[in-house]
Amino acid sequence: MTEVRTLHPTTDQYAFAFGGREPLLTVAPGTIVELSTEDCFAGKVRSVDDLPSVVCEFPFLNPVTGPIAVEGAEVGDTLTVHFVEITPARDWAASSTFPHFGALTTTHATAMLHEALEERVWIYELDVAAGVCRFQARRTDFSVELPLDPMHGTVGVAPAAGEVLMSITPAAHGGNMDTPEMRAGVTAYFPVNVPGGMLSLGDGHARQGEGEVCGTAVEAAMRTVVVVDLVKGGAPVSPRIESDGFLMTTGSARPLEDAYRMSQHDLVGWTGSLLGLEQLDAYQLVSQAGLAPAGNVVDTNYTMVAKLPKTLLGATTAYDGLHDRLRAVGADYLRTR
Amino acid sequence: MTEVRTLHPTTDQYAFAFGGREPLLTVAPGTIVELSTEDCFAGKVRSVDDLPSVVCEFPFLNPVTGPIAVEGAEVGDTLTVHFVEITPARDWAASSTFPHFGALTTTHATAMLHEALEERVWIYELDVAAGVCRFQARRTDFSVELPLDPMHGTVGVAPAAGEVLMSITPAAHGGNMDTPEMRAGVTAYFPVNVPGGMLSLGDGHARQGEGEVCGTAVEAAMRTVVVVDLVKGGAPVSPRIESDGFLMTTGSARPLEDAYRMSQHDLVGWTGSLLGLEQLDAYQLVSQAGLAPAGNVVDTNYTMVAKLPKTLLGATTAYDGLHDRLRAVGADYLRTR
Amino acid sequence: MTEVRTLHPTTDQYAFAFGGREPLLTVAPGTIVELSTEDCFAGKVRSVDDLPSVVCEFPFLNPVTGPIAVEGAEVGDTLTVHFVEITPARDWAASSTFPHFGALTTTHATAMLHEALEERVWIYELDVAAGVCRFQARRTDFSVELPLDPMHGTVGVAPAAGEVLMSITPAAHGGNMDTPEMRAGVTAYFPVNVPGGMLSLGDGHARQGEGEVCGTAVEAAMRTVVVVDLVKGGAPVSPRIESDGFLMTTGSARPLEDAYRMSQHDLVGWTGSLLGLEQLDAYQLVSQAGLAPAGNVVDTNYTMVAKLPKTLLGATTAYDGLHDRLRAVGADYLRTR
């Protein structure tokens, strides 16, 4: 019987960084964890009048739940997280522009002489039962329903080399990759850089466009269920994701072509390894069969995702079929709770 | 009755640039054109022993068919191309690595001290009836079928300012954008920069991964049918594409985040214009609902695509419903030929 | 006795592109050419009230003088230009911001949602005898003298592959590199891509900061004297420059690190070739001894310059001492005219 643990941080237990923290919870590999996460505004943006730059205080942005230590996780291992369920915790979510943040505005790094764009908040009504959220324009009456597609923008482990990185940064340890692929039903693989690995997650999105162009998604507190597991050895260079249909690799860097290169480089290597292909043969296969959606183009590093359909794998499975086994564990949990 | 014209260039009629050429064909708006295109190797790579750097001669790479002048097209108008059908002309296609070309290798621009990667050719068997092509590894016995998804890597018009650009360059005039979205069933919109617009196309791909990471796709000569049409005024900044399901914009630039910015900027503007949204409201909607796949990350400019589901538009149509009308023209053609 | 020719284009003889033109002048190698160039505004910005976007007409920006064909220049040769003298033709020069142009503003490529920065013109008084130009602030009384350091922003030849490129684009053919290193006393080396090479130049700057951050320099019409010469073979990948003190290579690309890579790659190769160094030894020497100033970070490609002090060369000379010989020819001309 799979062990089930819970992790519901109090307000002062949220972390705002990866690395440098004692675990809030320690679990054995294979444990199911029911947990809650706050939104990226730490829950302080509750109406269109709550401007983030007023109600939020730097650096207390993008709270994450964790860290969760995994028993037996050693440097070089692969910490595995299977997302069983990601459910919005409230019937609303918030989004906003934010001064000097986003892809189509002057920022600290892409520094320009323009005044910041207007800061503006949008509140979305969520209807979990119907599976939709509602966008309401602020300057006109236009309104439209969008499909719910809940996911976590921020999932990661403690970085290598003793670094402590703000939770808004995506890098080799994961972090704020902001890819809509991190949804329920997928399994994510992270390198273990410190004993226990130290998994944290947060930044739930009721849905998100690829690239997250304005800098924020439909930001929502979440009730999330994961299976936390461990593969001995095999630490990936950057986080990998597996869904029922796809193998996925990620790269987080600037410029965006370097993020693309990192993700494709790892997918070529992974594909070659699984199929016994020589490197250039794997390069060729990925070139013709791969997908390459943007994750985010707004954070301190940009993230690209590389995807390969698992139909190409035939009977071959990644990580010895771990995704399917965790999928079954999740299904069993949902059926029996 | 829609007029049908044909354009089958002789070997010495192919062009290798956009701009600076007299039209091979002049048509009235609304004309159907049946045409043929050669592959990016000018048909000279026919076996795994035909190394492109040996059998091809710079700059006679990436031949395009055209230009096709459109009667009445004036600077500032929108030249429209609807793809009715794109069919491989042979039962094989070729791909290759090419020295100093591709995303994961030293190139002329990303100049490094490494020796070039090995140049290698792959020949794909195409089965148009079955809708598949077959990848055969060169160093092992691995082989796998991939779905056919024929498209044109290179479609564009004469550039502005009297420029003549090699056909391998994607930019504001279109050109070698290398996005798999340029498949049968879509309508593409280009700015008219010179009288007649001067449409050319080529570089057929039996299929292509997003990003075209090794630098070449499954390169195939094509038999293609298009409807060429004209919208007075309204020239887009960069090419746009419309499918049954999506509005799409493109950006071609370096670094890749600038290509992303261009594509998203135009999608925000287009969305705002169609739905009567104030700019930041459109920015917000695109942020949550848009997709952002890579086109190419290997050419002289990189290309990103921004996509918005047309379900968000309600009854609103782009270009006054032109895509649907051209779709119907194409369907009629296919039914009655 | 060195032949002296003159080239003073009429208004309608200026070109606005590299490539695709018949020569205005054909000279034998070693010829001195006295020529005149207009400023980048085509002389139309003459007071602070002449806004470029009003008085100039796209694409009639950045006029160049030429092309000058060199007898005997064949593809693969090296066209050589020694700058004997660059003198402002008027006692004033102009600079400006320009909407959607410059490094610290939204542009077509770095597309953002901001309104364009204010368009503003500055007129500089030039005192050639005193060797200074005067900056006068527009919004306050502040005024300061800056040293004159006349140079040409745009120097190049016809591009390869039959391309015709706007004169504002820097690339492998040279063009609008906008580096202050292109001053009197230097020799520049260009690849010959078409018979005759087809040298053109313009875009004189009374002085320019590195990077040309606002997008324009102190723009001045010039009276310029050059020696045009030819080296058989040895075409460089990108333009090179030699001064009395430095070997210089250039790279023009985006992102800026690719321009840096191109320039450094060529300097490593050139250094290794001149000193008989194995590649990594040359890489090491350039790493410790080289300089790397920005040329421009505003044009359609960015330009970086790599510089190596000639003191490291000992008795070795580049191009068999051509720079010194042309220097002597120039000195003789100045002494005897």
Added chain:
Amino acid sequence: MTEVRTLHPTTDQYAFAFGGREPLLTVAPGTIVELSTEDCFAGKVRSVDDLPSVVCEFPFLNPVTGPIAVEGAEVGDTLTVHFVEITPARDWAASSTFPHFGALTTTHATAMLHEALEERVWIYELDVAAGVCRFQARRTDFSVELPLDPMHGTVGVAPAAGEVLMSITPAAHGGNMDTPEMRAGVTAYFPVNVPGGMLSLGDGHARQGEGEVCGTAVEAAMRTVVVVDLVKGGAPVSPRIESDGFLMTTGSARPLEDAYRMSQHDLVGWTGSLLGLEQLDAYQLVSQAGLAPAGNVVDTNYTMVAKLPKTLLGATTAYDGLHDRLRAVGADYLRTR
């Protein structure tokens, strides 16, 4: 009389990160500190046979001396370091290529399919009295003297937001900017992000080319004397440097044009503030008078420097003449020790 303190860390006292450490020394503002730093290889590369990847252990690279806490330094203040003297501690220094590091090689971020370049070490003889170091090629007999120009590649303070960053990363807190401008005689200004500021420095270079293209400079242990001071308030966005001749700003980011933008943006603001110029007037002045050399184009962030000649300032001084006062303190120290 200026207080003089010493800081000579034992081997196990070196730090390898900025942030998260207790001070090794606490000083009052205005204190002179005599200190020693190890080289970036932690002193373990002592001959051409000591390959860094063998003798060094990640992450114990690039040791820094510190942190030094400054009494009274509060968040938002400006920590000031004046470099009185930087002297190589040994009569040799080392440089190397390093696998997957450098500008002209595949790296973790610019990920390619090439094998790593050869790892090779160069040992330089230093003659401090003569002011030269000697480069000796490894594959040929070529040898040449280069001028000594000692500097610190790594100088910085604890980052904001509780971050702990590896010492090889340059960012807003300073760190591994690797600019040759950080030489004796300059004053550097850093933002105080935590109480005490927490200054650390290391990575001495006997000299360095701009960009540090191969990834390492002429790496040397140093004996260094600094004056550590404090300006209340006025924390710069990124480190600034002042020499007798120039105001300098820095930007550390990727891509390189963003580093350029950051440095130029701050120089425009600083110039405007000092001279009472409206923003666009300052933009114009910097555009014509500024210099823009590369710092590094190899580290986890790239660094650009923007420089303005102080001759433009007239009687105006930065930070109320602090640089001149610290220069006098340094001169007095050197005269009287």
